[in-house]
Amino acid sequence: MKKNEFVSQLSEFCEFENENFTLETLFKSINGYDSLAVMSIIAFVDENFKMSLTASQLNKITDFNSLVELIGKDKFEDE
Amino acid sequence: MNNLQGKRILVTGASSGIGRAVAQQAASYGASLILLGRNKERLKATYDSLQGSGHEFYTIDITDYTRVDEIIRSSVATFGFIDGFVHSAGIEKTIPFNASTPNLFKEVFEVNVFAGFEIARLLSKKNIVNPSGASHVFISSVSAVSGEPGKIIYCSSKSALTTGIKALALELAIKKIRCNCVLPGCVDTDMVKKLFASIPIEAKQSIINKHPLGIGQPEDVAFLVCFLISDKAKWITGSEYIIDGGYSS
Ligand SMILES: NC(=O)c1ccc[n+]([C@@H]2O[C@H](COP(=O)([O-])OP(=O)(O)OC[C@H]3O[C@@H](n4cnc5c(N)ncnc54)[C@H](OP(=O)(O)O)[C@@H]3O)[C@@H](O)[C@H]2O)c1
Numbered sequence: 001m002k003k004n005e006f007v008s009q010l011s012e013f014c015e016f017e018n019e020n021f022t023l024e025t026l027f028k029s030i031n032g033y034d035s036l037a038v039m040s041i042i043a044f045v046d047e048n049f050k051m052s053l054t055a056s057q058l059n060k061i062t063d064f065n066s067l068v069e070l071i072g073k074d075k076f077e078d079e
Numbered sequence: 080m081n082n083l084q085g086k087r088i089l090v091t092g093a094s095s096g097i098g099r100a101v102a103q104q105a106a107s108y109g110a111s112l113i114l115l116g117r118n119k120e121r122l123k124a125t126y127d128s129l130q131g132s133g134h135e136f137y138t139i140d141i142t143d144y145t146r147v148d149e150i151i152r153s154s155v156a157t158f159g160f161i162d163g164f165v166h167s168a169g170i171e172k173t174i175p176f177n178a179s180t181p182n183l184f185k186e187v188f189e190v191n192v193f194a195g196f197e198i199a200r201l202l203s204k205k206n207i208v209n210p211s212g213a214s215h216v217f218i219s220s221v222s223a224v225s226g227e228p229g230k231i232i233y234c235s236s237k238s239a240l241t242t243g244i245k246a247l248a249l250e251l252a253i254k255k256i257r258c259n260c261v262l263p264g265c266v267d268t269d270m271v272k273k274l275f276a277s278i279p280i281e282a283k284q285s286i287i288n289k290h291p292l293g294i295g296q297p298e299d300v301a302f303l304v305c306f307l308i309s310d311k312a313k314w315i316t317g318s319e320y321i322i323d324g325g326y327s328s
Contacts, residue, residue: 035282055279
């Protein structure tokens with residue numbers, strides 16, 4: 001998956017309202033980023049990257065970029 | 080005290096948490112155990128911790144029903160009839176509804192529900208179960224009767240188990256096999272450690288706060304399970320027992 005596809009697929013999966021997110025969008029600025037969204041992110045990453053993130057790891061992420069780093073840049077295709 | 084002298088009990092999920100505590104307590108009351116679990120090291124640790132003799136352990140995925148059947152038959156041939164079954168193996172998933180696909184339902188139901196009923200079926204056969212009677216205890220959850228966000232799959236699997244045993248109890252009464260469910264609240268085991276790691280801190284605190292007597296210990300649940308296996312519970316079948324430190328009150 002490419003990073004920009006990741007941003008759009010994850011946003012769609014979490015049902016975030018605005019659709020024009022970038023890698024720099026801060027999660028906290030998103031309307032609808034709540035505890036269920038955190039569970040959704042964990043489920044999305046588990047399903048797509050076979051990786052179990054913890055809630056405390058997710059507490060530390062700021063924007064989509066930091067989530068990409070947490071998952072590992074090598075897991076993404078070049079743009 | 081629960082007297083389980085001379086009883087042979089098969090326990091799934093014996094490598095960890097509630098299943099391990101049930102095995103240890105049942106052995107201390109005189110039962111001999113057949114332990115099933117996947118993790119060899121942890122299963123062996125349970126086996127090594129048991130008092131008494133005549134125990135066996137098998138590293139196995141309990142959804143491999145052919146192998147489970149072979150184990151049961153060979154154990155009965157060597158040691159005699161089965162007097163009880165405790166289905167403690169279970170998996171928990173915290174998945175929001177928008178991600179709860181049929182495959183995830185199948186994965187959880189396979190262990191929590193299908194394996195429980197299938198092993199009960201194999202164990203309830205003539206020449207396997209003690210003709211004077213037996214007791215099957217299924218570890219359900221308080222989630223069978225109450226919800227939490229992200230728990231659609233888990234809650235429905237535990238409900239299926241809890242209601243299913245009522246039908247089972249009616250069918251198996253003729254063989255004097257009693258079937259009951261235990262519905263624990265939050266118990267301090269690996270499952271809960273994993274759950275707490277996967278949910279936000281506020282969600283974790285809210286679960287803890289909902290238990291007026293605090294989080295339970297595996298032994299708290301094991302004591303009730305051992306009572307239900309024992310002959311003192313001979314008039315109890317088709318029932319569900321909530322043990323949750325006040326969570327559902
Ligand atoms: N802890 C709680 O708060 C709580 C509350 C309510 C109900 N429960 C229920 O209590 C039961 C025991 O849970 P626990 O808290 O003791 O959890 P745990 O410590 O995670 O133990 C789960 C056990 O299930 C076994 N298991 C899972 N899938 C299996 C499979 N396919 N084949 C063989 N064994 C399998 C595991 O074996 P391996 O590790 O060897 O694979 C492990 O021994 C579960 O049914 C759970 O739903 C727990």
